[in-house]
Amino acid sequence: MNIAVAQSGGPTCAINASLAGVYSAAQKEASIDKIYGVLNGIEGIINDEMVDLSEKISSDVNYQLLLRTPSAVLGSCRKKLPDHREKSEIYEKITEILRKRGIGMFFYIGGNDSMDTVAKYSDYLRCNNIDDIKIIGIPKTIDNDLCETDHSPGFGSAAKYVAATVQEITRDSNVYSIPSVTIIETMGRHAGWLAAASCCIRANGEAAPHLIYLPETTFSIERFLADVKNEMKKHRAVIVVVSEGVKTAEGKFAAEEYQSGQKDVFGHSYLSGIGKFLEKLVAAEIGCKVRSIELNVMQRCSSHIASLEDIQSSEAIGMAAVEAGISGKSGCMMTFVRESDMPYSYRIDTTDASKAANSEKFFPREWINEEGNNVLPPAYDYLMPLIQGELHAIMKNGMPLNFVI
Amino acid sequence: MNIAVAQSGGPTCAINASLAGVYSAAQKEASIDKIYGVLNGIEGIINDEMVDLSEKISSDVNYQLLLRTPSAVLGSCRKKLPDHREKSEIYEKITEILRKRGIGMFFYIGGNDSMDTVAKYSDYLRCNNIDDIKIIGIPKTIDNDLCETDHSPGFGSAAKYVAATVQEITRDSNVYSIPSVTIIETMGRHAGWLAAASCCIRANGEAAPHLIYLPETTFSIERFLADVKNEMKKHRAVIVVVSEGVKTAEGKFAAEEYQSGQKDVFGHSYLSGIGKFLEKLVAAEIGCKVRSIELNVMQRCSSHIASLEDIQSSEAIGMAAVEAGISGKSGCMMTFVRESDMPYSYRIDTTDASKAANSEKFFPREWINEEGNNVLPPAYDYLMPLIQGELHAIMKNGMPLNFVI
Numbered sequence: 001m002n003i004a005v006a007q008s009g010g011p012t013c014a015i016n017a018s019l020a021g022v023y024s025a026a027q028k029e030a031s032i033d034k035i036y037g038v039l040n041g042i043e044g045i046i047n048d049e050m051v052d053l054s055e056k057i058s059s060d061v062n063y064q065l066l067l068r069t070p071s072a073v074l075g076s077c078r079k080k081l082p083d084h085r086e087k088s089e090i091y092e093k094i095t096e097i098l099r100k101r102g103i104g105m106f107f108y109i110g111g112n113d114s115m116d117t118v119a120k121y122s123d124y125l126r127c128n129n130i131d132d133i134k135i136i137g138i139p140k141t142i143d144n145d146l147c148e149t150d151h152s153p154g155f156g157s158a159a160k161y162v163a164a165t166v167q168e169i170t171r172d173s174n175v176y177s178i179p180s181v182t183i184i185e186t187m188g189r190h191a192g193w194l195a196a197a198s199c200c201i202r203a204n205g206e207a208a209p210h211l212i213y214l215p216e217t218t219f220s221i222e223r224f225l226a227d228v229k230n231e232m233k234k235h236r237a238v239i240v241v242v243s244e245g246v247k248t249a250e251g252k253f254a255a256e257e258y259q260s261g262q263k264d265v266f267g268h269s270y271l272s273g274i275g276k277f278l279e280k281l282v283a284a285e286i287g288c289k290v291r292s293i294e295l296n297v298m299q300r301c302s303s304h305i306a307s308l309e310d311i312q313s314s315e316a317i318g319m320a321a322v323e324a325g326i327s328g329k330s331g332c333m334m335t336f337v338r339e340s341d342m343p344y345s346y347r348i349d350t351t352d353a354s355k356a357a358n359s360e361k362f363f364p365r366e367w368i369n370e371e372g373n374n375v376l377p378p379a380y381d382y383l384m385p386l387i388q389g390e391l392h393a394i395m396k397n398g399m400p401l402n403f404v405i
Numbered sequence: 406m407n408i409a410v411a412q413s414g415g416p417t418c419a420i421n422a423s424l425a426g427v428y429s430a431a432q433k434e435a436s437i438d439k440i441y442g443v444l445n446g447i448e449g450i451i452n453d454e455m456v457d458l459s460e461k462i463s464s465d466v467n468y469q470l471l472l473r474t475p476s477a478v479l480g481s482c483r484k485k486l487p488d489h490r491e492k493s494e495i496y497e498k499i500t501e502i503l504r505k506r507g508i509g510m511f512f513y514i515g516g517n518d519s520m521d522t523v524a525k526y527s528d529y530l531r532c533n534n535i536d537d538i539k540i541i542g543i544p545k546t547i548d549n550d551l552c553e554t555d556h557s558p559g560f561g562s563a564a565k566y567v568a569a570t571v572q573e574i575t576r577d578s579n580v581y582s583i584p585s586v587t588i589i590e591t592m593g594r595h596a597g598w599l600a601a602a603s604c605c606i607r608a609n610g611e612a613a614p615h616l617i618y619l620p621e622t623t624f625s626i627e628r629f630l631a632d633v634k635n636e637m638k639k640h641r642a643v644i645v646v647v648s649e650g651v652k653t654a655e656g657k658f659a660a661e662e663y664q665s666g667q668k669d670v671f672g673h674s675y676l677s678g679i680g681k682f683l684e685k686l687v688a689a690e691i692g693c694k695v696r697s698i699e700l701n702v703m704q705r706c707s708s709h710i711a712s713l714e715d716i717q718s719s720e721a722i723g724m725a726a727v728e729a730g731i732s733g734k735s736g737c738m739m740t741f742v743r744e745s746d747m748p749y750s751y752r753i754d755t756t757d758a759s760k761a762a763n764s765e766k767f768f769p770r771e772w773i774n775e776e777g778n779n780v781l782p783p784a785y786d787y788l789m790p791l792i793q794g795e796l797h798a799i800m801k802n803g804m805p806l807n808f809v810i
Binding site: 291 | 416445448474475476477480481482483565568569570572573574576577579580581582605606608609663664667669670671673677681682685686688689696698699701702703705706707708709710712789792793794795797800801802803804805806807
């Protein structure tokens, strides 16, 4: 039997570690012959674009580089499949290609939409009594908003980047003797996990960030300004972390709502991110030194400060997916089940992919303070195990070496 | 004799390494008693705010943490002194405080403005026949725009951060199969060294960045769009690096010039950075997937990926400053003199601080291609030695440990 593995959705620092895990376990499994890497997600199956992974990952050094390379080496896609009861052609095509290549197991590493693909294709297989093909989902997302799993591969490294960077920016912001406000914008359109991760800087005694705003509570300009003024009484350099997706009482994105009608120089409706907007707000209403910083894609691609725990468990969940497939499972998503925070322990399990598809795991309201402007100790206890350890880059000529297919 | 050391100007990853170097050399010097750390630059002399550094840097671990901590642990200031011939009070005050504390040598780590202070105070000392106080400047700036020195402490680490991050963003940008443009904005209001440093990613075979724009050549929208369209024919994911300070043919900042008259939601004149502006331009004129990323203060504070060469040579130049002071020098700035690119070798020398003050070292025009949209091999040869080696953070609880006074 041959197998295939693909990557989908937004890149992370750990999606290649899960690919490595699938490859590593499959190589050791006697019943598996070829291990195909599918290019650009499910599109690569439909277009029959695959590479033989054992030709590409031909040495232990390559394997180690793969663990340390950000983004998705096989490429990605954003494609949602139709309902197979209404439109079955694409499912027939996928099945035809998989059979042509002798592929009995397909591993799909991705987020929400990818789990939707896993659920739909496994439903198609079931309805058509096809039992020589199995499909298994492997979670990943820096947003940590996948349901049914304690956390998602990729989140730990993004969290570690956010925390380490917020700490460095805190050092930077404290350099001048005049009062200042620094606003750091993280990713997270709907869930606040990444902004919350900034609380990890308290591990070594930092007081910052003084304010943390998540999409899970209502954001208001008035309360924000009052919060900032209040913190300025206590701290010379106030550090604010804000999720890109904070929302008004009407449930609309604050950045869009407060800037509606603004046009840019090209006459298009102009929207700066929430960080830049709040910078302008503080400048206009408080008038102190203020700066905003968007952590942007560095949150998801800064492998040079990846979490060892994240990379190792992402590799392990890839390996476990192969075992699950061998044991006959299909239509499932692999999950982490936390057994304890401290000392941290977890086991890997499976859940029905349809349960994880098309739903989002929000940051718990009870982990946010009453004022809605910071996170509470249970958040810290949850987050800390996920950022532990480092996996240093393999350097050449002063630069991290990457694995490229 | 006691000595004092202060830090000034914008923070960097290496300004604390130079402080460590001064401390380390001074501790070994029998003629030096107390080593004062002056808080907030020259202001801390005027206000007599100093700490005894041997009480603060009390262990080897602290010393190692100091080498690895970004920003300026003593705090900083931005203060320009008046001409002592017109206004001598402040110089008298500085002299009074230094004498009261028995300080015979004052080391000032900083950029342009700090070297102006060194030059002016040493001129005051000379004109007033004061020879029991010496002042020595130690360069630092991530912008690398200080004259008289091969490079400035802090630049190598910023360059390494820029290069490593541009490489990671290049991985990230290559994940989708559709054409895209990614625009990365670096610091550098007048000099393009940091944007140019992105060329170091070619060390391991990258083709990116496909376009690099520096303030040293004229920037035009028309040529930029033609360049991007041209690169899109060759590369699916086009990577552009642009200095914040690129200028139009009239010598005005392009970002300001092209957006003049734009008002934000608060009615203030609105200026996004050049990266965001070019993102909107590409969206409007080319219409492809486009993203802009501002590297912001992370360029100057990302100690977790500091250049070992930078940190070690910044420490060494601090040590050499103490030797220079002991040998009787004053009014000078310490410099690096490059002896060879490959193998890299340099020596430390001194120059008159007034030669470095109030002037800027620009990126050489002959290191930029004729089209003005990329850098040439001599730039790479100059830059590569400066980003070599890593100094890993000392981690605790999954986070880098910092030294805080």
